[in-house]
Amino acid sequence: MRGVVLVNIGSPKSPTRKDVASYLRRFLSDSHVMNMPSFFRWLLVNVIIVPIRSGRSAKRYSAIWNGSQFPLVTHMENLTEKVRRLLDPSSDIIVEAAMRYGDPSIETVTDRLAKRGVSEILLIPLYPHNAFSTVGSTVDAMKKVLKKHDGINLTVTPPFYDSDDYINAMASSLENVGDDEELLFSFHGVPLSHLNCDCASECNASGDVDVSRTLHCRDCYRYQCYKSAAAVALKMGREKRYRVAFQSRFGNGKWLAPTLSDTLRECLACGSSKVAVCAPSFTADCLETLNEIDVEEREVFEREGGKMSYHPCLNDNDSWCLSVKNMITDWLKQN
Numbered sequence: 033m034r035g036v037v038l039v040n041i042g043s044p045k046s047p048t049r050k051d052v053a054s055y056l057r058r059f060l061s062d063s064h065v066m067n068m069p070s071f072f073r074w075l076l077v078n079v080i081i082v083p084i085r086s087g088r089s090a091k092r093y094s095a096i097w098n099g100s101q102f103p104l105v106t107h108m109e110n111l112t113e114k115v116r117r118l119l120d121p122s123s124d125i126i127v128e129a130a131m132r133y134g135d136p137s138i139e140t141v142t143d144r145l146a147k148r149g150v151s152e153i154l155l156i157p158l159y160p161h162n163a164f165s166t167v168g169s170t171v172d173a174m175k176k177v178l179k180k181h182d183g184i185n186l187t188v189t190p191p192f193y194d195s196d197d198y199i200n201a202m203a204s205s206l207e208n209v210g211d212d213e214e215l216l217f218s219f220h221g222v223p224l225s226h227l228n229c230d231c232a233s234e235c236n237a238s239g240d241v242d243v244s245r246t247l248h249c250r251d252c253y254r255y256q257c258y259k260s261a262a263a264v265a266l267k268m269g270r271e272k273r274y275r276v277a278f279q280s281r282f283g284n285g286k287w288l289a290p291t292l293s294d295t296l297r298e299c300l301a302c303g304s305s306k307v308a309v310c311a312p313s314f315t316a317d318c319l320e321t322l323n324e325i326d327v328e329e330r331e332v333f334e335r336e337g338g339k340m341s342y343h344p345c346l347n348d349n350d351s352w353c354l355s356v357k358n359m360i361t362d363w364l365k366q367n
Contacts, residue, residue, distance in 0.1 A: 034367075035150040036127045036360055037141055038112055039170050040158045040316055042134025043102035047093040053086035059133045064169035067225070089319075096322045105134070107316040110348035111356065118357040125360065126150065132170050139177045146181045153178075154363045155188045156356065158315045160198055161219070161256040162191040164226045187367075189359050193256040194263055197355035202260070202312055203267040204351050206343055213341065214304040215270055216295060217261040218325060219313040221278035222253055224286045254288055260312050275299070279311075279329075280320050292325070296333045296340075307333070310343040315352070317345045 044055035060066055060077045068076075096103055112129040119125055126148060130141040145153065155174050159166040171188055178184055192198045209215055258276055265274040277295035278288040290298070292309075299307050309329075311321045326342040333340050346352035 033124050033126065033149045034152045034154070034364075035145040035148075036125060036154045036156065036363075037138070037145070037174070038108070038115070038127065038129045038156050038158055038356065039132055039138060039174075040104060040108055040129075041166070041318070042131030043104050043318065044093060045135065047090055047097045049086050049090040052090040052093055053082050055133060056082050056086060056089060062133075062165075062169055064172070065165045067164075092319060092323045095327065096319060102318070103322060104316045104318040105131075107345075107347040111316070111353060114348055114350075114353040115356050115360070118353060119360065123364075125364070127360070132166075132173060138170070138173050142174065142177045142181065146184060151183060152185045152187070152367065154360060155186060156359055157189070159313065160191060160193045160260060160315065161253050161313055162193075162251055163220075163222050163253045165222060167191060187363060189363070191256060192355075192359070193260045195355070197351075197358055199260070199263045199267055201346055201349070201351040201355050202264045202310070205346060205349065206264070206268060206308070206310055209268070209270075209308040209341075209343065210306070213306045213308040214299055215265065215268075215274040216292075216299070216307050216309045217257075217264070217274060217276050218279050218292045218309055218311050219257040219261075219276065219288075220311075220320065221281050221287045221291070223283075224288065227252065227254060227288075257313065264312065279324060292329055293332070296329060296338070297336075300333070300336055300338050305338045306340075307338065308341045308343060311345060314345045316347050321345060 042055070045051040057077060060081060061073065063070070063073070066073050066077070093102070098106070108129045108131075112127055116127045119127070126145060128141045128145065130136055130138045132138065142153070155171065157167045157170040159170075174186065178186055206215070261274060261276050262271075265271055275295055277290050277292040279292040281287045281291060296307065299305075309325055311325060314321055321342070321344075330340045330342065
């Protein structure tokens with residue numbers, strides 16, 4: 033018996049301040065997210081950040097709550113069910129969804145698979161790009177859980193930022209972008225301190241990345257983001273007509289630039305008043321896309337005279353479900 037675990041970041045149980053605070057506490061207490069001595073991280077999270085931010089965050093979460101769950105949870109459930117149906121029904125594969133900071137947790141899902149006699153697990157972190165705070169955190173969490181389950185072999189799907197399936201799915205999701213719209217790829221930002229790679233000196237805080245470089249940049253998050261954007265734009269026939277930005281900056285440290293806010297202002301300054309925004313580092317719509325981009329950034333941009341269209345994440349669309357199914361079948365062929 034073999035198992036597949038699809039992992040995304042997760043959502044609070046509800047938009048109440050209590051549940052949002054619990055989610056934020058769990059998320060921010062991860063050393064992959066806030067890399068500092070544990071005592072100072074505990075103090076910062078529990079005494080300052082969560083008490084101050086939980087109320088405001090709860091209001092934002094309330095805006096995307098459908099009465100029973102959040103969109104990310106819905107999309108994960110739909111994706112998992114569709115992938116199950118795409119697989120050979122006679123196979124011995126069990127496909128489950130897990131959340132890194134929500135329910136069901138990686139531990140809960142893995143324990144359930146172990147009870148069913150699974151001897152191999154394919155872990156698919158649903159993050160296209162290799163970030164310490166997402167892929168790294170997910171893999172380490174799974175390895176920690178497997179320490180109590182002897183005999184289960186783990187395989188991890190590598191970041192798929194340049195895979196044909198992912199690029200084709202992204203391009204297909206953007207087929208309605210107008211010729212008169214500036215295409216803007218908004219990736220989740222990360223602190224510069226997380227760029228622990230051989231090309232960190234070249235991947236500085238601003239400026240484009242030379243996507244022709246391959247060997248020593250394979251693990252660099254920023255490089256992978258630019259590589260995805262270039263590949264999708266080329267597939268769409270817009271090789272030179274796009275911009276890259278980074279969103280969701282948190283705290284006062286140095287993060288990847290340019291920011292989404294600055295890039296939108298630059299679009300207006302350059303005469304590009306119509307923009308189409310997508311978020312390729314998110315495979316399912318969540319607070320950062322539905323609220324931060326499609327509400328907060330849109331309001332500012334349109335108040336200043338622009339017009340924005342937001343294009344949803346891959347979510348559970350058919351091409352993306354097929355992409356995930358192909359990751360699983362490729363693994364099966366090798367095992």
